[in-house]
Amino acid sequence: MQHDEMFFMRRPWAYEPDCQRPERPDDAFGFGTQALHAGFRPITGMGRFNTFALPIVPSMTYPYEQFDKIPYPVYGRTKTPTTSVLEERLAVLEGGEACVTAGSGSQALFSLLFTLCRPGDNIVTSLMTFGEGYKQAATIMPERCGVQFRFVLDPEDPRCWDEMIDSRTKLVWVETPSNPTLFVTDIRALAEVAHSRGVPLMVDNTTATAALQKPIALGADIILLSITKFLAGNATVLGGAIIGPEALTEDIRWNTTEFVGCTMQPFDSWLTVQYLETLPLRMAKHSANAQALAEHLRAHPKVSRVNYTGLPEHPQHELANRQMKAHGGMLSFVVRGGIPAVRSVMDSLQLIIHAVTFGTSRTIVMHPRTITHEHMTQEERDRAGIDDGLIRLSVGLEDVEDLIADLDQALAKA
Numbered sequence: 533m534q535h536d537e538m539f540f541m542r543r544p545w546a547y548e549p550d551c552q553r554p555e556r557p558d559d560a561f562g563f564g565t566q567a568l569h570a571g572f573r574p575i576t577g578m579g580r581f582n583t584f585a586l587p588i589v590p591s592m593t594y595p596y597e598q599f600d601k602i603p604y605p606v607y608g609r610t611k612t613p614t615t616s617v618l619e620e621r622l623a624v625l626e627g628g629e630a631c632v633t634a635g636s637g638s639q640a641l642f643s644l645l646f647t648l649c650r651p652g653d654n655i656v657t658s659l660m661t662f663g664e665g666y667k668q669a670a671t672i673m674p675e676r677c678g679v680q681f682r683f684v685l686d687p688e689d690p691r692c693w694d695e696m697i698d699s700r701t702k703l704v705w706v707e708t709p710s711n712p713t714l715f716v717t718d719i720r721a722l723a724e725v726a727h728s729r730g731v732p733l734m735v736d737n738t739t740a741t742a743a744l745q746k747p748i749a750l751g752a753d754i755i756l757l758s759i760t761k762f763l764a765g766n767a768t769v770l771g772g773a774i775i776g777p778e779a780l781t782e783d784i785r786w787n788t789t790e791f792v793g794c795t796m797q798p799f800d801s802w803l804t805v806q807y808l809e810t811l812p813l814r815m816a817k818h819s820a821n822a823q824a825l826a827e828h829l830r831a832h833p834k835v836s837r838v839n840y841t842g843l844p845e846h847p848q849h850e851l852a853n854r855q856m857k858a859h860g861g862m863l864s865f866v867v868r869g870g871i872p873a874v875r876s877v878m879d880s881l882q883l884i885i886h887a888v889t890f891g892t893s894r895t896i897v898m899h900p901r902t903i904t905h906e907h908m909t910q911e912e913r914d915r916a917g918i919d920d921g922l923i924r925l926s927v928g929l930e931d932v933e934d935l936i937a938d939l940d941q942a943l944a945k946a
């Protein structure tokens with residue numbers, strides 16, 4: 533028996549345009565109801581173990597009832613009960629068939645690429661991606677796995693994506709809106725291009741979340757999520773997920789996750805489920821605060837550019853209005869005076885915190901040029917809009933007047 537036959541019992545996943553996903557009862561509910569109920573109902577009839585809250589099941593192994601009766605889950609690397617609830621909730625919220633979690637968003641990306649690609653295959657993407665994603669694409673995957681990445685240099689034009697696809701292309705990967713420059717891609721148009729060539733489209737929905745954008749409804753096949761950001765809401769959880777056809781998520785779970793990592797831990801999954809209950813409310817407030825800050829900063833004399841999809845001058849403002857419900861909690865802006873001015877502003881902030889993440893309830897700033905996108909060449913940074921003076925602002929849930937006051941006093945020192 534070949535190794536392939538022994539290990540890869542499930543058919544490797546391929547894009548099937550006509551594959552229909554079965555209806556789940558939770559699919560009929562509105563997003564706010566799904567965020568509260570999908571995947572778990574209170575347990576009754578269990579005596580002292582009746583519970584309103586989702587139980588945390590910390591067990592990493594599961595007892596056999598009989599010698600030849602394999603329990604499911606059987607071992608914690610691939611599945612645990614609490615994490616299964618999170619996976620089901622995320623699949624419902626994104627409108628996908630199934631979900632598999634990972635220890636981080638970066639691990640989820642790695643597991644997806646490792647599952648789909650073999651040496652000699654390629655992935656088509658652009659420079660408008662998060663920094664660690666770019667690093668996987670530009671160095672780790674080509675050098676260690678023999679998988680090439682093709683970067684579309686004019687990502688606004690669907691024809692440029694089409695030109696990059698060939699018979700060894702396994703995935704088209706897009707991040708929209710992108711971190712940190714808020715570039716928006718037309719998901720429907722790109723899905724048409726990818727499908728016309730028989731290739732699946734993966735959308736990284738970390739920045740918008742399903743509360744604001746539903747890529748699968750627009751034609752995407754696969755969703756990448758960093759749970760670490762808005763989904764878990766306050767930098768207390770590290771996690772990631774892939775949502776898509778069950779044949780794919782189970783291929784990842786049993787043929788990659790099983791060997792190179794594990795799904796999310798029960799306590800982290802439980803915390804995420806608690807945070808998800810308020811996701812729609814939080815995203816509305818993040819968006820309102822970010823809109824107010826973007827409008828304030830765009831009029832500031834020390835600021836030369838603001839990237840926020842909610843501003844009418846954003847190049848894809850109309851597209852963002854069409855495919856997003858609101859504009860989200862991330863913006864970035866360029867301070868006049870380059871790195872010395874950035875240093876002065878960031879060191880002068882008193883309320884806003886300097887840290888590496890986004891999507892937290894407390895507002896955070898970060899300097900992409902030195903922290904997340906330092907692996908890009910200068911030419912690539914120029915193309916991606918990562919200027920020396922660019923500051924990324926993850927807008928939190930504070931009273932917006934306090935954020936404006938803090939930014940104003942810090943900018944006054946630049």
Ligand SMILES: Cc1ncc(COP(=O)(O)O)c(C=O)c1O
Pocket residue numbers: 636637638639662663664707711736738739757758759760761770771772
């Ligand atoms: C858009 C996006 N996707 C995925 C990731 C990876 O997530 P994690 O930090 O959980 O590995 C990040 C991280 O910054 C991100 O910005």
